[in-house]
Amino acid sequence: MRPGRISKVLAAAAVVALSLAACTPTPPAPTETTAVPTAVDGGNLTVLESEPFTSFNPTSVTGNSLTNSRISSATHSGFSSVDSALNIVKNEQFGKYEKVKDDPLTIKYTINSGVQWSDGAPVTADDLFLEWAAASGYFNDATLDAKFAVKSGTAYFHSAGDNSGLARTAIPVISDDRASLTLSYTSQFSDWETALGSTVSVPAHIVAVRAGLKDAESLTTLLKSMEKGDPAKPAAVNPTLRKVADFWNTGFDTKGMPDPTLALSNGPFLVNGITADKELILTRNLDYTWGAAPKLDTLTVHYENDPDKQVAALEDQTADVISPAVTAERIAALTALQDKGVALQQGQGLGFDQVVLNFKGVLADPNLRSAFLHTVPRQEIVDQVAKPLDPKAEVLNSFVFRPAQIPYKESARSNGVDTYSVPAVDATATPAPDQAKELLDGAKPTVRILYNSGDPERVKEYSLIAAAATKAGFVVTDAGKGADQWLDSLKDGAFDVALYGWTSNPTGSVQVPQVFRTGGISNLNNFSNTVVDQLTEQLALNPDMAKQNALKMQIDRLVIEAGYGLPLFQRTALSASGQHATGVAYSPLALGPWQSVAQWAYVK
Template sequence: MRPGRISKVLAAAAALAVVLSACTGTPPAPNPASASPTATVGGNVTVLEAAPFTSFNAASVTGKTATNTRVDAATHSGFNTVDSDLKIVKNEQFGKYEKVKDNPLTIKYTINEGVQWSDGEPVTADDLMLQWAAMSGWYNDSVLDKNFAVTSGTAYFHSAGDHSGLAQTERPVISDDGKSLTLIYTKPFSDWETAMGSTVSIPAHIVAVRAGLADAPALSRVLASVPKGDPAKQTRPDPTLRKVADFWNTGFDSRSMPDPTLALSNGPYLVKGITADKELVLTRNVDYAWGTVPKLDTLTVKYQADPDKQIAALEAGTADVISPATNAERVSALDALKPAGVQLQQGSGLGFDQVVLNFKGALAAPDLRQAFLHTVPRQQIIDEVAKPLDANAEVLNSFVFAPVQVPYKESSASNGSKEFAAGALDSDGIAQAKEQLKGAKPTVRVLYNKDDAERVAQYQLIAESAAEAGFSVTDAGKNAKEWVAALKSGTFDVALYGWSRNAAGSAQVPQIFRTGAASNFNNFSNTVVDQLTDQLALEPDPAKQNALKMQIDKLVIEAGYGLPLFQRATLSASGEHVSGVAHSPLEIGPWQSIAQWAYVK
């Protein structure tokens, strides 16, 4: 499970000069008996992505990008995936995992016979052992500063995910036949089902050889011998594990086609070729039989950072699938292409906009926080900011549940968020804020990204409404390069920023709302919430997790933490020569439906 991320900060915005060309695959011969478009098996589809492919290890710090993650999903398989309703879907054609015991929590993973890498080597428990080692932080004995930089000790694997779950396991045990791996947690962990990630992407036998070891079992023996890291008892780095980790960290990074052993697949597609910063070609893995077999022969990935040029390429027929950043003008431009066979895939993503109040400073008093929140014109923000991006946008009424999740309606009805329904469009809200202020005129600094047009619009509406109630509003907006530092330093009273939910699981909730947590930027602290988040991290039962999250949702809003605004829309579009492209809220976007994509005559 990955940690939460601030919207629009980590995405690269570098402009790329890209030469767009027509689909490289040979389309099937026309069928004179059919006058309407017909989906076929075979053919090629061209996809535009905003940034070039850079790594075959999308789980590493250097490799964790949207493009790399999408290619990883197309070329690798695993025990489960998360669907568009944010529900976990098992892939028992790949293998099975089972809870062997509740106390201690014991999980056994078994890979099916016949699942193999594209070089013919089987996927084994040695691959799982390496994945556990890389994603657990188990061997690290490093001390980190507040910016997560190593100040002393050793950090071996630089994985981009959250270590909190797998770090709580004993060293795994591999079965005698090499097909199963058993994990024992030292204490219960709520997100055990997604802790090992959605794909098995790094071949242990390749890492072993590159680190000077004989084979994958030899690598597992190293991982079985190095002691667990302890920051209080730092030791000299193990030289063999250092070599293994160093290769895992950056050895799979490449902008051009590397040695084929670094591009191995165990999924529906193989990487056939890469032209640096220009294109990547995927071809169907003919041996793949442990999941849904794709319809396309090839898929060509090209790069274009400019969303408007993506739309122009779709119109010109030099691209078949695009995922441009959404705004009203682009939605309108794509709507105009519908007569030419263009289809839009729109819906809510995992990201949402929010207003967050600092518990230190001008709004430290609970009644002042409540007064400010009553001025937030949420419905006006929906009408003027969100609906031009998504005609179905509605006020979001939960910090912890997405609208597609079953507990959302129950939690939003009981957490108190609907008391703050409209703000400036509701005279009662302004009147209530004035009554709570009792003539006071607090000065509040509102922080936001001034380079984001939607955030600017939100600020203007909120500032106008707050001023009407009696607040003195200071524009503390910063440019895109500066505002995150201001957020982390706490130099604000009100902050407008986005957040991205994890696709599944509960560990992100403690990360945000627990006292002193890594993503607790507004000095929120509540002892009951701390106790509930501790319980949540240990609770394996989904129904009980939801009950705990509903309590947290209510307590957070009652404390005046802030208000959710709206779920961010995501957008993709497909042309007349492809069918089966579907919306997904996940990071891989339309690629989630890649097995259903088909070339259309």
């Protein structure tokens, strides 16, 4: 069991949108429904988020939420970001990173002079060292049970990020001037460019003092003195490291405005005030010169979990920017507001819907898996669920590539998904596919179909799939759960068939093993294939894009051949802005409109 795994599993439980790898596609151009007006410098815009802010450390398990991540993106910076075309964009005003050598893979990070926290302390390599310590799982020596609870040893840092890359690294080396950190990998890692420092969000000097240490340098000295954790030989708990990790894990969690030292910024905005569960105020960071300077003086964040009320707030001008859950009705309602100055930012998102089969239980039989997949009316699902959101929507034919990626068409032609291309199912006339009936051979197996019954699109998907499967001879049990319950059932394996979505990782390939490797942290359906396991390990080691694509094509084929499930369609990404806002741009990323926050401006 690799150190740090507990944290990632807890993170998977905390976040509904899970990660599947993607390369670097170019999404279709966004749809802008109004012309860009003239803006003024300064002013305030009001943004609605669906859930309240709860933590200044969005990389911890307890702090890992969409709202926290969006606020962090506006208040912190780092060596790079990902743009709307899913390209890695370096921020050399913050600093630079460079590959020093290939064998061993060695990366040097250098922070520019003048980059600082909002209390005036410089951002240093000690901050990067703490980020590495938390994200790598290097010090954890816990052994976990089947439910990922600690049986023995210690899990210090509970990071919500993936540690499969940084787990391959040795203790970093810091330069004498504390400006540079050099990181050496014990084996090759294809996604090294985004493994560390994309955003530096936790100040080491604050964590150090809160844990009883003198300063950030003292914290780094402590970390460098520790041995690598070994679950086979767990060591006694180090009380000082325990204090450091505990504070990193939960010390930045808050519902109100905390001690200002816990709200430090190194980005374009500062958090200036929080009213618990009601409001958060961001103000422009006047000292920020190591990135694109914001145009607004302030941003006011309010919370509204009802998407229709978000639309109403945009209409009555009590909100300026929203990113509600997408339905055809909401798109129509927002489109109807164009004459009131509302603009839509719409395009393909990174999320996609899928049908996934459980390899334990009744569908352990490969013939039954194949029979069920032959009943899935993918075209009908696209016609009734996806096209009302996007008239150009098509059936998705790959688990690991998106249509905008060059390898997609080739993989779709060779992965065998066309075996399951069934015609639309008319519940009153069209017979079930003959292949399914032949494979069932008169059997009438019972299958439980799990889905989020609070999502109207998933309800439609379930209805179409259940009708088709019933025709073929399956006995379908509706195992739908509410929004606050279905994910627990998914993790517990309480399903035979599950309908849920992945959010593709914007760059790299490292998340593919998380989903398809035996025992992977996001392998929620007990899928296991020794060849796939070998290919996923090669994928993590090989930095050559062409070779990565070839490996992923093989994985795509093997997964579909095994009856893992079927991809359905890509989901639409949507935000909208009112007549007083400009510069709000489409983004396929989870950040949504916040990706363009530095360009937001107020229109009188």
